[in-house]
Amino acid sequence: MVKPQCLQTWLETELSRLSDTHEVPGVSVALSSGGHSVEATCGVLNTRTRIAVTPDSLFQIQSITKIFTTALVMQLVDEGLVQLDQPIGTYLPEFRTTDPAASEKVTVRHLLTHTGGFEGDLWQPTTSGPDALDRFVRDLVALAPQHSRPGQRFSYCNAGFGTLGRLVEVLRGTTYEQALRHHLAEPLGIDELAFSADQALAFRTAIGHVRPTPSGPLIPARHWALMPPSNPAAGNQLAMSARGLVRLGNLFLSGASANGVRILSEPSVALTLQPQVRHRQSSVAPTHQGLGWHLPQPEVAEHGGGCPGVATMLLIVPDQNLAAVVLTNADTGAKVARHLLDLVLTELAGMPAAASLPTPGVEVRVADPRPFLGRYSTRQSLLEVTRDGEGRLWLTNEPRNESVTMARLAGATPVTARHEIRPLGPDLFVLIGADGHATSSITFLEQDQERHFSALMTSRVAPRVE
Structure with a gap:
């Protein structure tokens, strides 16, 4: 003390x-x-x-x-x-x-x-x-x-x-x-x-x-x-x-x-x-x-x-x-x-x-990735969940609209971020940072009749756009 x-x-x-x-x-x-x-x-x-x-x-x-x-x-x-x-x-x-x-x-x-x-x-x-x-x-x-x-x-x-x-x-x-x-x-x-x-x-x-x-x-x-x-x-x-x-x-x-x-x-x-x-x-x-x-x-x-x-x-x-x-x-x-x-x-x-936020092992996968895959959007971000050849899921975050304008106004290049996401639960995932540790969590919200999640939640709700 x-x-x-x-x-x-x-x-x-x-x-x-x-x-x-x-x-x-x-x-x-x-x-x-x-x-x-x-x-x-x-x-x-x-x-x-x-x-x-x-x-x-x-x-x-x-x-x-x-x-x-x-x-x-x-x-x-x-x-x-x-x-x-x-x-x-x-x-x-x-x-x-x-x-x-x-x-x-x-x-x-x-x-x-x-x-x-x-x-x-x-x-x-x-x-x-x-x-x-x-x-x-x-x-x-x-x-x-x-x-x-x-x-x-x-x-x-x-x-x-x-x-x-x-x-x-x-x-x-x-x-x-x-x-x-x-x-x-x-x-x-x-x-x-x-x-x-x-x-x-x-x-x-x-x-x-x-x-x-x-x-x-x-x-x-x-x-x-x-x-x-x-x-x-x-x-x-x-x-x-x-x-x-x-x-x-x-x-x-x-x-x-x-x-x-x-x-x-x-x-x-x-x-x-x-x-x-x-x-x-x-x-x-x-x-x-x-x-x-x-x-x-x-x-x-x-x-x-x-x-x-x-x-x-x-x-x-x-x-x-x-x-x-x-x-x-x-x-x-x-x-x-x-x-x-x-x-x-x-x-x-x-x-x-x-x-601290737990970090799942690199071998952790979801049994069926299809409900998560797709694009989600807010006014400032286009988010896309994809799967690679090893079955891992990735989240890409592309800035849009005023986020791009502000970055350029500051003199910076707008950057699209890409992070692996690993599951902690049926709809709860963590983003993996460059050091291999979890940095934040995201939640998928409400499945439709075809079992696709309707939205992705960080600090904001991003509805599915497909």
């Missing part, structure tokens, strides 16, 4: 080690434990300018923005303006997907738990003005395919949080940015934040780093913002310092700011951290979805964020009054964040290490 007086040295040592190991240009970390706070930084904001990372440096936080949106919605719940199990159409009559009947049943809770059942990765540009979320809901969500019944299953849905952002705008009578600044950032004392590249120029700000080719060197992305400003409520351009973001984590430990200003009621804080939905099938301990928060194990809540060149993570342990933030400016920063926060849980919080 790390002692409080040794925390700063320990954090700086581990951060330097992990950054070197995973080749991350710059990292900023903030940790709050029992009222004691520490900050640590490593590396540079931009390998071209060589400006050092400092505690006040801004990094894009991407999908961690969803926790801000969750807080804004729960404030509306506290004020009696929103009911979680009321259809979202009660507040936004213009809300609809391509399935009108299903749309009428999508509730606020469904959107907060990613169980609305519609395509979530709608990254097309609408406008950059104050009507961005309005246009997002009317022009993009209205064209979203409905792949599951509302409430049927978890499928990560950025579009659902864009819809929640529009809910906040309508009920607050202002833009999402102004609502976040007035109702959260100001009472929390957060002033190191920017919603656009123009605003980010007022701060020391990191830029993402990508590899032009898989084997090429890391270089600064050609553009600071790779995602359009169409959906600020799900996370596209919001940038913050780690020490500012850790205050958001602390909000969900007490419901109040550091100086005691009540921002969320205690019941609302508790509700966000309660398991609402079990995530897809897994061979290890089950994980759950709270309201906004991912619940990877008992007593822990977290949310990550990423896009080409950016990887971030926010973690809290409410029972131990612990909050931690890791912000990085490279894809490989995800490994730094994961490893560092796992160390925080084991070395600082004294929690057992998370169970």
